[in-house]
Amino acid sequence: MRLIPTRSCSPGMRLGKCIYNEDGLILLNEQVELTESLIKRLQQLGVDFVYIMDPDTDDIVIEDVISDETKIKALGEVRTQFRTIMEGNSKSKFSKQHFMGKAFGNVIKMIMDDLDSREGSMIMLMNMNVLNNYLFQHSLNVCIYATMLGMVQGYSKDELTTLGLGALLHDIGKTKINQEIIKKRGPLTNEEWAEVRKHTEYGFKLLKDEPNMPLLAAHCAFQHHERENGSGYPRGIKGDEIIDFAKWIAVADSYDAMTTHRPHRLAMLPHQAMEVLFAGVGTLYEHKKVALFRDNVAIYPLGLTVVLSTGEKGVVVRINPNVPQRPIVRVLADPDGQKVSQPYEVDLSERLTVFVSDVDDWSEANVR
Known part of the structure; x- marks a missing residue:
């Protein structure tokens, strides 16, 4: 094959x-x-x-580390919940109709079970086999990367569930952004970029009061673009001010984004993206997290x-x-x-x- x-x-x-x-x-x-x-x-x-x-x-x-059944279930749940938010266009309408914590908690359990049954396997992810738009597939990829890294790190089951939820929903705030901006071909204007950056705050607001949703998962959505030297957003916090889960997600999010085609740019080769991650060690990312990512992901x-x-x-x-x-x-x-x-x-x-x-x-x- x-x-x-x-x-x-x-x-x-x-x-x-x-x-x-x-x-x-x-x-x-x-x-x-x-x-x-x-x-x-x-x-x-x-x-x-x-x-x-x-x-x-x-x-x-x-043999994929995540079964087709789990992949389809996860993507289906992300698609359903995210589209509900887009169509509802208000937090109140969304909350009255859906409770994400329980639905996504079941998805995270399936992902954890799959990863646990294939302990020691290398993660191999590319855009293939299932038709989906970037936001849905990217959310799942980052979740798989982050959950696997958490397992290698030795997190408890509860910690892994929180990390997995935070990773799967890290970009949920993009459902509140004008989709014409998200799908725009070519560079974004300063005004458009400023709007896209708001997705971290939107994501936190969507998740923080959600039933059965750990507050730390909401903070993952809030902090996954913060960086070690304080150059990130939305608050420009740095080092130990950033929660550990958000730091794991930052590495996975950056790598998957760099190696995936986007409307405004071509994808990098896997080894090029890995070089970019290491170039950012100490300033953007923690060294141990990038090193662990490299050692557990099959870039080819x-x-x-x-x-x-x-x-x-x-x-x-x-x-x-x-x-x-x-x-x-x-x-x-x-x-x-x-x-x-x-x-x-x-x-x-x-x-x-x-x-x-x-x-x-x-x-x-x-x-x-």
């Missing part, structure tokens, strides 16, 4: 995993043969990457097609647990782009002069 950008798909390829719609129903089943019209439709719907069946990589078994997921610094092209077949940023790659094409007669594997943890220089058609995958 192989993970490739949807724009690199060609008619005749067969899906390696199901594609689900926003309601959790199967849109395209496993082994469905792709046609030109299906490929275009997936691109239009925002599916950046898909798994395809491939004889050169049919031995790669990809299994099955991903990558280009090595030698010019060879191959597929990630195994993750090195001790150095996940240097996986084992099965080379399928030489530097001239010609398919090799016999695929061979390169362990980047041993070949230290060789590194991943690109992800196949990354820039094309992020242009719609």
Whole structure:
């Protein structure tokens, strides 16, 4: 099985995993043969990457740390609750109709159970398999990252629940922002940017009095853009003034945002985003949190097609647990782009002069 950008798909390829719609129903089943019209439709719907069946990589078994059932349940709950706020356009109307604490508490339990059952597994997340807009998918991704980091850190079950809720709902305040601004293509004006920054305050107000919602979770929404040196917002607090949960979310939020296509900019390559995080250590983020993130996230997921610094092209077949940023790659094409007669594997943890220089058609995958 192989993970490739949807724009690199060609008619005749067969899906390696199901594609689900926003309601959790199967849109395209496993082994469905792709046609030109299906490929275009997936691109239009925002599916950046898909798994395809491939004889050169049919031995790669990809088990997600979060099951499809959990993923669909979580995205469905986020979509329902967030859209209710958008449509209600007032805190009072929202509160009379919905109680988020219980609904999202059940979602966090499912996520924690999935992560616990796959203890020691590397987190591999990309925009694939489920059709959803950025806000919904990003919220789930950040929740998975943060909850996993909390588990590694050794937080209690109650602490993990609070962290997970805060992470899943960290951007809920964006439901109160004009969606034309959120979806705008190109740079935001100073006035638009000032409005977007208010989402932290809106999020806190939405969550602080919500039944069954820990106040710390509300503070995660409030503080996830605060930074170690006081350069963040909304209050410009720094260091120990920022709650620990918000610091974990800040790292996960920044990484996922940088590696995901946005209307106003292209996504960074995973290793570039990791370099940006480390460049911000001490000023924007805590070193131990960025280091723990690096050590537990597979920035190059299994099955991903990558280009090595030698010019060879191959597929990630195994993750090195001790150095996940240097996986084992099965080379399928030489530097001239010609398919090799016999695929061979390169362990980047041993070949230290060789590194991943690109992800196949990354820039094309992020242009719609």
